Amino acid sequence: MELSLNIAIGATIIGLVVGMLTGIFGVGGGFLMTPALMIFLNIPGPVAVGTDLTVILANSSLGMLKRRRSGTIDVKLALTIAAGSVLGVLAGSYFLELLDDAPKLIILGKEQETVQYCLLCIFMVLLVWIAGYMLFDYKRNRGKARENRLGSFAGFKVPPYLYFSSLEQPQLSVVTLLILGFFVGVLTGLIGIGGGIFLLPALVYFVGQPARKAVGTSLLLVWISSLAAVIRKTSVGHVSLLLLLFLLIGGLTGTLLGTKIGLSLTGPKIRLYFVYLVIAAVLTIGYKLCVMTF
Template structure:
């Protein structure tokens, strides 16, 4: 089996594993891996993950739904504005350089990581939450999903747990359900813009589904504090690698 094929399947499995474990869709790992390990252009690294996010998210969401760890009412409020945000965010990549998108991704990862590690109480308590808040969360996370190619889970998970007051496991499960919805319009726009390599997506998909299944089962049995800490540390490592590589390429 060619080395490239083995690398792509391994990347897919790891992306699926972390997707299922942390409710993030998998793009957080596949985007930098496609760019840094497999050597594809930056915008291909942004667009292609959205194609494989759908099977990844469905496989993980199924495990959480079986345990009652999905807030369906919250998901129904967020989905409509989220899909609008995905379409707008995906289209905006037409006007930016790929390197700008990669640096933006790393900054978002660091901000979210510190919130996950150090945030203990919800930012807003129940009486302070506007009825419109879920719709705003949907729009913002959708924009980031389409623009960064990361599925939206990076912001949905901390928004659900840190703003809406949901448990971390319920945040993971609900995020994966919404990621399944967000993936379709985002993938369609990036494909139309030429940012999707279908052959690469097919190869990665061989690993993502079993990875998501395993990751979700591990997370369901883990302690919530351990999950928050592991999620935050993981995001910081990925952000540093991604930003450092892009800066080195620009300077060099």
């Protein structure tokens, strides 16, 4: 794959932005990088996805390295959720294959792939709900110094249990965490994006982890999922090494800067800025739906 100067510069800028998102919020940023590569740089879809995932793996690796002594990564919690996520990804991918032959929708005289169109709509609705809830929560708790909270899962008393030192309610049901991981994995398998963007609010509001620590835990989960995906994408030739080089130049620089910013932010500020990130995701998906519809 040959790269022009414009593509090299554009890839570096895109990598920088996504790297900062990884460092600050612990998300992969694939929901922004993949469409950006396709829309602005005309990179073929399979190559955009495969190369994007490789950048996410590198960025999250550097982000974890920078956070290793910060105490913001709960390894046991991440691995517990990841166990359910792996099964969810497999299930989501299987469901997608089953639904792929569904009859096409006719919207405004244009044929649409039923599964893709409906899933994008559902995904956007979920993101709007997340942004609205987190913004409401930020305004409700603005000015309060206390960051720790009991997550929704604290009320579920289903054995067996595990203890997590990073939580105010340290004892949580393993079943609920596996279900959370499975749900996020299904979304990832069905849509191809979404794992990271859902993890931070899920860890904060469902699990009850403080936002600063949720960023680190989310980062490890993103790393685990991207590692598995990169192995697959590389084996089928969907990674462009030249494109990857320029994305990494921007991405690793952005991750270093973003991690420094993220560690300096308070929990409420992280949640507020994350709302802006979710809004960006909504606009990206909304744009794609408009292009498909009109």
